[in-house]
Amino acid sequence: MKWIGVALVAGSLLLPPLFAGDFYINLASQILIAAIFALSLNLLVGFGGMTSLGHASYLGVGAYMSALLTSRYGFGHGAAALLSIVGTTAMAAFFGVIALRASGLGFLMITLALSQVLWGLAYRMSNVTNGDNGIAGLTRPAPFGISLDSPISFYWFALIVATFALVMMATFVSSAFGSSLKGVRDQPRRMAALGFNPWLIRWITFVYAGFWGGVAGLLYVYYHKYIHPTSLSTTSSAEALLRDARRPGRRRGIGGAPEKLRLCLPRTLEYAAGFGVSFHCVSNADRHRSRRKQAHHPIARG
Amino acid sequence: MQFWIIQGLNSLSLGGLLFLLSSGFSLIFGLMRLANLTHGAFFMLGTYFAATAMRSYDGLNIWVAALGAGIAVAAVGGLFERLVLTRLKANPLGQVLVTLGMSFIISDACLMFWGGDSIPVPTPPNLQSPTRVLGFVFPTYRLVLVGCAIATAILLYFLIERTRLGAMIRAGVDDRQMARAVGIPVSNLFTLVFCLGAGIAGAGGVLGGPVLSAYPGLDADMLPLALIVVILGGIGSLLGAFIGSFIIGIIYTFGTALFPELAYIILFLPMIFVIAFRPQGLFGRVGT
Numbered sequence A: 001m002k003w004i005g006v007a008l009v010a011g012s013l014l015l016p017p018l019f020a021g022d023f024y025i026n027l028a029s030q031i032l033i034a035a036i037f038a039l040s041l042n043l044l045v046g047f048g049g050m051t052s053l054g055h056a057s058y059l060g061v062g063a064y065m066s067a068l069l070t071s072r073y074g075f076g077h078g079a080a081a082l083l084s085i086v087g088t089t090a091m092a093a094f095f096g097v098i099a100l101r102a103s104g105l106g107f108l109m110i111t112l113a114l115s116q117v118l119w120g121l122a123y124r125m126s127n128v129t130n131g132d133n134g135i136a137g138l139t140r141p142a143p144f145g146i147s148l149d150s151p152i153s154f155y156w157f158a159l160i161v162a163t164f165a166l167v168m169m170a171t172f173v174s175s176a177f178g179s180s181l182k183g184v185r186d187q188p189r190r191m192a193a194l195g196f197n198p199w200l201i202r203w204i205t206f207v208y209a210g211f212w213g214g215v216a217g218l219l220y221v222y223y224h225k226y227i228h229p230t231s232l233s234t235t236s237s238a239e240a241l242l243r244d245a246r247r248p249g250r251r252r253g254i255g256g257a258p259e260k261l262r263l264c265l266p267r268t269l270e271y272a273a274g275f276g277v278s279f280h281c282v283s284n285a286d287r288h289r290s291r292r293k294q295a296h297h298p299i300a301r302g
Numbered sequence B: 001m002q003f004w005i006i007q008g009l010n011s012l013s014l015g016g017l018l019f020l021l022s023s024g025f026s027l028i029f030g031l032m033r034l035a036n037l038t039h040g041a042f043f044m045l046g047t048y049f050a051a052t053a054m055r056s057y058d059g060l061n062i063w064v065a066a067l068g069a070g071i072a073v074a075a076v077g078g079l080f081e082r083l084v085l086t087r088l089k090a091n092p093l094g095q096v097l098v099t100l101g102m103s104f105i106i107s108d109a110c111l112m113f114w115g116g117d118s119i120p121v122p123t124p125p126n127l128q129s130p131t132r133v134l135g136f137v138f139p140t141y142r143l144v145l146v147g148c149a150i151a152t153a154i155l156l157y158f159l160i161e162r163t164r165l166g167a168m169i170r171a172g173v174d175d176r177q178m179a180r181a182v183g184i185p186v187s188n189l190f191t192l193v194f195c196l197g198a199g200i201a202g203a204g205g206v207l208g209g210p211v212l213s214a215y216p217g218l219d220a221d222m223l224p225l226a227l228i229v230v231i232l233g234g235i236g237s238l239l240g241a242f243i244g245s246f247i248i249g250i251i252y253t254f255g256t257a258l259f260p261e262l263a264y265i266i267l268f269l270p271m272i273f274v275i276a277f278r279p280q281g282l283f284g285r286v287g288t
Helices: A002-014 A021-047 A056-071 A077-098 A105-124 A152-174 A174-185 A188-193 A198-223 A234-246 A257-264 A265-295 B003-030 B039-056 B062-083 B094-114 B139-164 B164-174 B176-183 B186-212 B219-231 B238-258 B260-277
Strands: B130-133 B136-139
Touching: A021 A077, A021 A174, A021 A198, A021 A234, A056 A105, A056 A198, A056 A234, A077 A198, A105 A234, A105 B039, A105 B062, A105 B094, A105 B164, A105 B219, A105 B260, A152 A174, A152 A198, A174 A188, A188 A198, A234 B094, A234 B219, B003 B039, B003 B094, B003 B136, B003 B139, B003 B186, B003 B219, B003 B238, B039 B062, B039 B186, B039 B219, B062 B186, B094 B176, B094 B219, B094 B238, B130 B139, B130 B186, B139 B186, B139 B238, B164 B176, B164 B186, B176 B186, B186 B260, B219 B260, B238 B260
Parallel strands: none
Antiparallel strands: B130 B136
16 A cells, blocks of 8 residues: 555656646646755654744755855856755754754744844845845756756756655654654653753754755755745745644655645635644644643653 | 934834834733734734725824724734634644744735735824934934833833732733632633733834834734844843843844844844843743
C-alpha cells in the first residue's frame, strides 16, 4: 500500500513535463521550492516544537547572498552557491545561539525580531541590496554545461534537489538523533534527566533547518532571477508557518507541497479557508497532545 | 540644536502613539498570557474606520470618531475572543497561529474593502496651527497626542490600581488559578480585558491617523513596535509599557534620523537582548 502511494507520487512528479504547458511546469517548480522550504520549517515546528516566525530569513539570506555574489562581485554560480549556503548556515548557527536562550513565545518573538532586522537591512541598505527595487537581471546556473533556462530543465533540476532534500530530511528525522529530537519536544526534562542535552539537540536541528532554508532560497532566486525584501518579511515567514500548521501531514514530514496551488485563489479567500483549517488542526492537535500526555504518569510529566 | 529639539519632540509624540498601541497589548499579554498578534490589525481597523467616517461626515469630531471606532473595534475583538480564542486555552502555539491568521484576514479584507491607496485622516481644524515650543515651531496635534497618551495612562492606572475590577485583573495577572479559586470570574475578565485592549488600540488607531494615515501594511508596521515596547517594558506592566513606549519612540526617531540604514537593527537589538538576558523586561514580574 505504501509503495503504491510512493509510485503515485513519483508518477505525478515525473509525468508533468511530458504533456503539461509551461505555465504548469513553472507552477510545479514553485511547488517544489515551497516544499523544500516547508519541510525545513517543519523540522523546527513539527519535530522540534520550536515555532519560528523568522524562517524566511534563511530563504531570503541565501537568495540575497547568491544574487549579490553573482551580480555584484562577479563570482561564478558554483562558488556563489557554496558561499551562500555556508553563510546562511553560519547565520543560522549564530541566530540559534540567541534564539534558543528562550523557548515558546520568547523563541517566537526573538526569531521574529531577528527576521525583522534582516528585512530592515535589505530594505534600507539600498547601496548594497538596492532596497525596495530589489536585485534584478540575475541568471540561472548551468551545472555541467546544461542550461536551466527552459521551464522543463529547471523543473528537473528542482525535482532532483527537492528529492535529495526530502531524503536527507527524512533520514535526519528517522535517525536516532531524530528520535531524541522528538523526545526533547515532548519531554525536555525527562530527556535531560536521561543524559541528553536538549539545548544542543535543538540547536543542531535549528542549524540544519536553516541550511535547507538556504537551499530553498538558492532555488528561489534561480527560479525568479529576481529578489526583493518582501521575501525576507515576517509575512512570508508567517505564511509558511500557517501553511505548515494547517496541513494534515504535519509531524510526518510529507505533504504541504500542494499548498502553492492555492495561488489560483484570491488571497482573502485563501486566508479565510486556511484560517478555518488551521484552527481545526491546531485545536485538534492540542486535544491529541493532551490525551497523549494524560497517558503518562502524572508526576513524571515534563 | 534645532535638530535635537525637533527630533526630541517627535520621539515624544511617537512614544505617545506607541503607548496607545501597546498598553492594550500589554494588558492582554499580562492577564491572558496571549501574544495577541491581531493587535496591529485592530489598530489599523481603527484608522480605516476613522478615515471613512471623517470623509463621509465632513467635520466629524476626531474624539467622537475615536470613541466610536474604539467601541466598534472592541466589539470585533470581543467576538473574536469569545468565538475563537476561548477554544484555545493553554495552547500558546494555537493562539499565536490563530491571532496571526486573523490579522492576515483583517488586513486583506481591509485591502479588498478600502483599496491599496493610503487614505489620509484629516487633522482636526482647531489643532492644525503649529505651536511654538522653546522657540521652535511644532505641530500642535503631535503634542496633543502625548497628552492623550498621558491621560490614557492615568485612566488605566486608576482603573487597575484603584477599582475593584482592577484588583481582580491584578489578581488574574499574578496568579490565575488562585484568582479562580477565590471566585473571580477569570473567563469573563479575559473577554473584558480583550475588549478593552482592542478598544484602546482602535481608538489609538484613530488618533494616530492624522500622523500615519491609513494604508495597507499599517498593521505589520505597528505590531512589531508593540511587541518591542511590551517586551522591553515588561509584560503586563502598565508603567513598563509607558516607559518602554517613550524609550522606543526615542530610539526609533533618532535611529531613523541618524542612521537610516541601521534603523531596524537599532530598534530590534534591545528587544533581542532583553528576551535573551532579562526575560521579565525592565518592569515586569512575569517572564515570557
